[in-house]
Amino acid sequence: MTKETNEKMSGDGWEPRIIAFLCNWCSYAGADLAGVSRIQYPPNVRVIRVPCSGRINPLFIVKALQTGADGVLVSGCHPGDCHYISGNLYARRKFALLKSLLEYVGIEPQRVHFSWVSAAEGARFAEILGKVIDSVRSVGPANKMIKKFEEVA
Amino acid sequence: MNQVEETLRQEVAKLLEDGTIDVFVGHEAASLPLKTSPCFVRSPKEVDRLVWNRICTSNLATYLPQLFKRPVGLKGEWTPPKVGVVAKGCDSRSIVGLIKEKQIPRDRLFIIGVGCEGMIDRHSVGRALGVVGLADAKVDGNSVQVIGTDGREKRIDIADVLAASCRECQHREAVLSNLTVGEAPSSAPEVxxxxxxxxxxxxxxxxxxxxxxxxxxxxxxxxxxxxxxxxxxxxxxxxxxxxxxxxxxxxxxxxxxxxxxxxxxxxxxxxxxxxxxxxxxxxxxxxxxxxxxxxxxxxxxxxxxxxxxxxxxxxxxxxxxxxxxxxxxxx
Amino acid sequence: MLEMTLDKSKVQEFLRLLGQNRRLFAPVKDRMGTKFSEVADPSLVCLDGLNTNLSLKEVVFPQWETLYTFEEDQANEVKLAAQETLLFGARPCDARALELLDRVFTWEGIDDPYYLRRREKTCVVALACNTPGEACFCSSVGGSPVGEVGADALAFDLGKQLYLRALTERGEALLKEASTLTEKATEEDKQAVQQAAAEAEKQLQPVPIPEDLAALKESFDAEIWEDLGQKCLGCGTCAYVCPTCHCFDITDETKKGVGRRVRSWDSCAFSLFTLHGSGHNPRTTQAARYRQRVLHKFLYCPENFGEAFCVGCGRCITNCPAGLDLRAVLERLGSLAKVT
Incomplete structure (x- = not known):
């Protein structure tokens, strides 16, 4: 185990690190609305804005887990509201399979989350984030997929 | 030589002769027992290389896209070849997928479908032999007679060394073909x-x-x-x-x-x-x-x-x- | 040199004793036959298999290793210490492959410290073959089922006992460590060994190896490569299971300001093997890539190192998913050379 993970495991100081892939048109705007509405949400999330949930390559999620994210949230427009008509509906199929596959190989399902959040749902975004953080916290720091850079002699 | 193999060779010879295809992709015997190798036949004289047996394991669809790629560095006009291929159920489904993904053109393909009762998995035969190698093998009906490199002989039921995917296969006939050779396979077992x-x-x-x-x-x-x-x-x-x-x-x-x-x-x-x-x-x-x-x-x-x-x-x-x-x- | 016998019932004890002060690698059972791996429990060692499915080059030339690490503009060397290692039960072809690899990693006086740190601490006890495997052809490429090259000691399976012969000082010192368990070999034992050796060599089918390098050079544009190239799937199996293939790639891996430079196996069958940064690829076809693999072994290596880089272990043949057989290729090349 890396020094970093050790510290995270041992201390009470560990806070989950979550990567959120948010679509530009709905969920990112929703997160923005939460901000301008001064709705508090925990700072565990690092947001990556993407044009559409359909743009999200499932490898993004796998890669986030490999490079040290404890959890991933993917959020797009509600079905029917996609700026590109159906990007989120294609994405939904991919995500259903990916979530199932990750669980199948033994990665905790509590780490990977999907949601639909519209541009008007600032409060809902904060609420979902709270749930996601609790869920990731319940399984502790990620240690399965992470690539470690230990010294090899 | 079995009936399917014989008919297959005749049909391929005809197709090459009358110019329906320029090249045929099939299986040929490899040097090791229970192993075949893909085979590219370009002349009716070579059709005797083609085999059809219980070890035609490879999925020949893998070899098709490369045939339709313009050779690198070639200048001037180039017409993609007309390609024939022998297809089990799985090969034919891969071909369907490749056509849909626009990797191979349907109109330049001639597919000969062959019913398949399942192929032998060489790894399973190896496991049945343990730590020694496979010196020789002969498929005989529903069993295969193998000789290990230690000289020991063993008769193995083909059912016990079928590839796992064949055991569960639900599509034993080509789903897309221009021609079918041989009899329809027995219906898939209830698995x-x-x-x-x-x-x-x-x-x-x-x-x-x-x-x-x-x-x-x-x-x-x-x-x-x-x-x-x-x-x-x-x-x-x-x-x-x-x-x-x-x-x-x-x-x-x-x-x-x-x-x-x-x-x-x-x-x-x-x-x-x-x-x-x-x-x-x-x-x-x-x-x-x-x-x-x-x-x-x-x-x-x-x-x-x-x-x-x-x-x-x-x-x-x-x-x-x-x-x-x-x-x-x-x- | 020292010659002794070891009752087979004592093999485990023998290995336990020798494994006390060093890492012990030996064949163990595996779903693919046998594999060469580090063993803590000698009762797992299986000497009945022929070739292990993967070669043992990984022990001295691992699939990947860190060359150095870096932080921003500072590089940190990795420690080059290696433990004493015993490779027990390596087949003579694999032992000989180590000797060939030595030539590469010390080529023209340039020593590769990463390779040598492990190699110098490695002691090899080879186990002669009584029967050949399904694709063996060691005697056709200058080896022998009872070959001694690259080994520090050679063992023969005589049924009830193992006969052991030290070949180097290191091998002699090793065998002496376990002298309480062994007995001096008798004349009878030595005769049995000679008989076994003759028997083993007789069983191998000879493969004609094209030795006329000029003719091989001529084969560069031969049609045979097109024919083989269209079958070759372009995977790296042959190179990765080969005990003498040694091509590697070097890549950097970085993460938040720190990183490491990694050396890893590579294969000339991969289409990206020769891809330039510019996008140009000098080997555009699988035919050219397959040709490279064969000619590297049988033409360029003889030119550079004085010997073909093939020990006839047959792994590339048994493992090729396209059913390609190097022996058949060599035969075809040979007949080509005769014609031209």
């Missing part, structure tokens, strides 16, 4: 479909993780699984991309996981379960257990089957408004 996946799903998350840690630590990153797979025709695989760099070149488990998860996922809704990856793996990793999981999900969630017809859209290039959302935290 509990996806039994291996269901059993694996019932294990605890820790057991599942440990299983894959064990399996994937065997991987030597030779990419035989990828190269043998008809669906893996990308000019540059994500595994070797450098910008972005998805994974490292090591056999560190983390890298191997990203490779195999990524590859399995790229097969989502496209894998016909031909078993080529399993047959090619020099380390005997059961990669089907990954791919079949996705196939099972595709079937259950989207009521879709992979590559059965040219008309139907593949699972991941279509959607329904009412698709399942139960996996979502907040739909």
């Amino acid at each position: 509990s479909h996806y039994a291996n996946v269901a059993e694996f799903e019932s294990k605890s998350p820790q057991e599942r993780w440990e299983h894959w840690v064990g399996e994937l630590s065997r991987c030597i990153r030779c990419y035989a699984c990828r190269q043998a797979c008809p669906n893996c025709y990308c000019e540059e695989c994500f595994a070797e991309e450098t910008a972005p760099k998805w994974l490292g070149v090591t056999t560190d488990l983390s890298d191997v996981f990203v490779f195999h998860l990524g590859r399995a996922f790229h097969q989502a809704g496209r894998c016909v379960d031909c078993g080529a990856c399993v047959a090619a793996c020099p380390q005997g990793i059961d990669l089907r257990l990954l791919n079949q999981k996705i196939n099972k999900d595709v079937e259950e969630l989207f009521e879709a089957q992979v590559s059965l017809s040219l008309e139907e859209a593949e699972a991941l290039s279509s959607f329904r408004m009412e698709d399942d959302q139960s996996f979502m935290t907040e739909p």
